[in-house]
Amino acid sequence: MANQVCFKFKQHNQAESWTLAAYQALGGYKVIKKILNEKIAPETLIAELKTSALRGRGGAGFSTGLKWSFMLPRDEAARERMKGVQKYIVCNSDEGEPGTCKDRDILRYNPHALIEGMMIAGYTIGASKGYNYIRGEFWQPYQRFETAIAEAYKAGLLGENILNTGFDFDLYTHLGAGAYICGEETALLESIEGKKGQPRFKPPFPASYGLYGQPTTINNTETLSSVPSILANSGEWFLNLGKPNNGGEKLFSVSGHVERPANYEIPMGTPFADLLNMAGGVWQGRKLKAVIPGGSSTPVLKAEIAMKMNMDYDSIAAAGSMLGAGSVIIMDDSTDMVKTLARLAHFYYDESCGQCTPCREGTGWLTRILHRILHGEGRPEDLELLDNVSNQIMGNTICALGDAAAMPVISFIKNFREEFQYYIEHGRSMVG
Amino acid sequence: MTHKTSSLISDESKADIDRWLQKYPADKKQSAVMAALRIVQDQNGGWLTPALIEAVAAYLDMEPIAVYEVASFYSMYEHKPVGKHHIKVCTNISCLLRGSDAVMAHLEKQLGIKKGQVTEDGLFSIKEVECLGACVNAPMMQIGRDYHEDLSPEKIDEILARLK
Numbered sequence: 001m002a003n004q005v006c007f008k009f010k011q012h013n014q015a016e017s018w019t020l021a022a023y024q025a026l027g028g029y030k031v032i033k034k035i036l037n038e039k040i041a042p043e044t045l046i047a048e049l050k051t052s053a054l055r056g057r058g059g060a061g062f063s064t065g066l067k068w069s070f071m072l073p074r075d076e077a078a079r080e081r082m083k084g085v086q087k088y089i090v091c092n093s094d095e096g097e098p099g100t101c102k103d104r105d106i107l108r109y110n111p112h113a114l115i116e117g118m119m120i121a122g123y124t125i126g127a128s129k130g131y132n133y134i135r136g137e138f139w140q141p142y143q144r145f146e147t148a149i150a151e152a153y154k155a156g157l158l159g160e161n162i163l164n165t166g167f168d169f170d171l172y173t174h175l176g177a178g179a180y181i182c183g184e185e186t187a188l189l190e191s192i193e194g195k196k197g198q199p200r201f202k203p204p205f206p207a208s209y210g211l212y213g214q215p216t217t218i219n220n221t222e223t224l225s226s227v228p229s230i231l232a233n234s235g236e237w238f239l240n241l242g243k244p245n246n247g248g249e250k251l252f253s254v255s256g257h258v259e260r261p262a263n264y265e266i267p268m269g270t271p272f273a274d275l276l277n278m279a280g281g282v283w284q285g286r287k288l289k290a291v292i293p294g295g296s297s298t299p300v301l302k303a304e305i306a307m308k309m310n311m312d313y314d315s316i317a318a319a320g321s322m323l324g325a326g327s328v329i330i331m332d333d334s335t336d337m338v339k340t341l342a343r344l345a346h347f348y349y350d351e352s353c354g355q356c357t358p359c360r361e362g363t364g365w366l367t368r369i370l371h372r373i374l375h376g377e378g379r380p381e382d383l384e385l386l387d388n389v390s391n392q393i394m395g396n397t398i399c400a401l402g403d404a405a406a407m408p409v410i411s412f413i414k415n416f417r418e419e420f421q422y423y424i425e426h427g428r429s430m431v432g
Numbered sequence: 433m434t435h436k437t438s439s440l441i442s443d444e445s446k447a448d449i450d451r452w453l454q455k456y457p458a459d460k461k462q463s464a465v466m467a468a469l470r471i472v473q474d475q476n477g478g479w480l481t482p483a484l485i486e487a488v489a490a491y492l493d494m495e496p497i498a499v500y501e502v503a504s505f506y507s508m509y510e511h512k513p514v515g516k517h518h519i520k521v522c523t524n525i526s527c528l529l530r531g532s533d534a535v536m537a538h539l540e541k542q543l544g545i546k547k548g549q550v551t552e553d554g555l556f557s558i559k560e561v562e563c564l565g566a567c568v569n570a571p572m573m574q575i576g577r578d579y580h581e582d583l584s585p586e587k588i589d590e591i592l593a594r595l596k
């Protein structure tokens with residue numbers, strides 16, 4: 001089975017899957033209508049999501065139901081206190097982790113599922129306003145999403161007193177302007193507020209102090225777009241698509257050295273070997289060398305380890321990496337691991353927001369050391385130095401970008417140490 | 433002063449900025465600064481000048497330094513002239529694995545410039561950028577607002593020919 005959640009509406013034979021008509025023809029907006037008409041309790045919806053084991057698709061893998069529950073008042077006194085308080089639901093479409101390009105397809109082919117998902121989230125957490133933060137480079141996806149919003153307003157699905165149920169919900173797009181760090185949820189909020197995207201200290205968490213200082217929930221595009229399908233069927237249905245603690249199907253962006261790079265929506269727990277097959281196998285008849293299973297910041301795995309893992313949070317963690325955003329980067333046996341890592345290190349150096357010293361300075365160190373190794377000027381002590389710098393970044397920064405920069409370095413050197421050593425000793429690659 | 437700097441922003445750009453202002457609470461005009469900078473950058477042929485940055489500050493009632501901070505933080509704001517067709521080449525991992533080095537080399541050869549430069553006729557400029565989120569269609573580049581994916585030398589030549 002495949003294409004049952006976010007890609008349900010993106011069948012390749014279906015023209016203009018992004019229109020309201022196409023979405024409604026497949027049952028779109030039925031869930032929010034039912035919720036609004038029957039005034040289903042937010043607690044009931046959250047319980048269903050918890051049953052589904054939907055976990056954050058942006059990379060952190062946090063339980064969506066649990067995250068939403070933080071927005072509900074704990075008791076009557078809190079309910080009274082929160083009356084009239086503006087809350088926000090924010091969608092993170094700032095897709096920028098190298099290897100990740102799934103949210104772009106949701107915005108392009110299934111924008112109404114995201115709108116419905118945001119409406120359901122807004123209703124559940126008590127937010128009458130939502131923002132979708134789309135990265136600035138995604139002009140076409142932004143236009144698709146804006147068009148979908150306009151269609152929804154015209155159909156009375158957004159705005160005031162929606163379908164005469166007393167529910168108000170306004171939805172807006174915010175466009176980024178080129179900054180990977182804005183994918184970090186508090187940097188994203190700073191960015192909507194018109195500032196540099198520098199992550200905030202936590203606590204306070206966004207549920208208590210979010211956008212404009214108001215209670216806010218931030219979810220990834222794929223997470224929110226999965227919600228209508230889950231509630232249209234049931235939490236149990238979604239859970240059973242995948243496996244315990246790893247509910248559902250998920251989008252995997254398979255890129256790099258495969259015959260058919262693409263986004264594949266497949267059940268959680270699918271063997272990696274099957275996914276590789278779907279993508280046509282390693283290209284040009286070459287051999288698999290390494291796999292980054294979850295996007296550039298997740299540890300790289302050797303082929304023999306990857307071939308034994310399944311594509312779910314727990315199995316990939318057991319293999320020594322992370323599912324992340326489901327961005328599977330395939331490398332064949334001609335790949336120069338030193339050059340590849342140097343490119344990644346440069347990325348984090350470029351994208352560090354500069355706020356925390358270990359990350360700001362450390363990413364520069366990593367880049368410069370790898371650069372000199374790559375250019376034949378490596379020193380015998382460099383591998384130890386890279387390890388040392390990485391370990392001083394890990395855990396010592398406000399946000400996860402520091403860890404994201406360090407993990408590839410540590411894992412590349414651990415798994416392919418001989419290639420780095422060869423470069424240092426001979427001034428050139430041992431591959432090809 | 434405010435009136436003068438603000439007049440650098442065209443009426444059309446102001447109308448566009450005003451549309452963005454409607455998305456945010458009335459007392460949160462600063463939220464529109466990213467859109468405003470993009471709009472005046474487009475109006476100015478793809479790059480920002482200090483005068484334009486200050487005009488945005490005046491228009492949104494912001495301190496100029498707060499606008500400079502934003503304009504210098506985000507990579508899509510340019511601070512020196514770019515070509516009419518600003519070519520952004522992704523060289524991050526998925527593109528690297530599928531030949532972005534060759535894409536860059538081919539563009540540099542065909543246009544006779546290096547990355548970071550503008551052609552003499554002002555038609556093209558090349559910029560190396562980080563991941564643009566089209567990894568399953570690597571290698572790729574963005575020209576203006578459009579993505580061009582699954583690139584080959586032939587495809588690049590066709591695209592350039594169309595733009596010349």
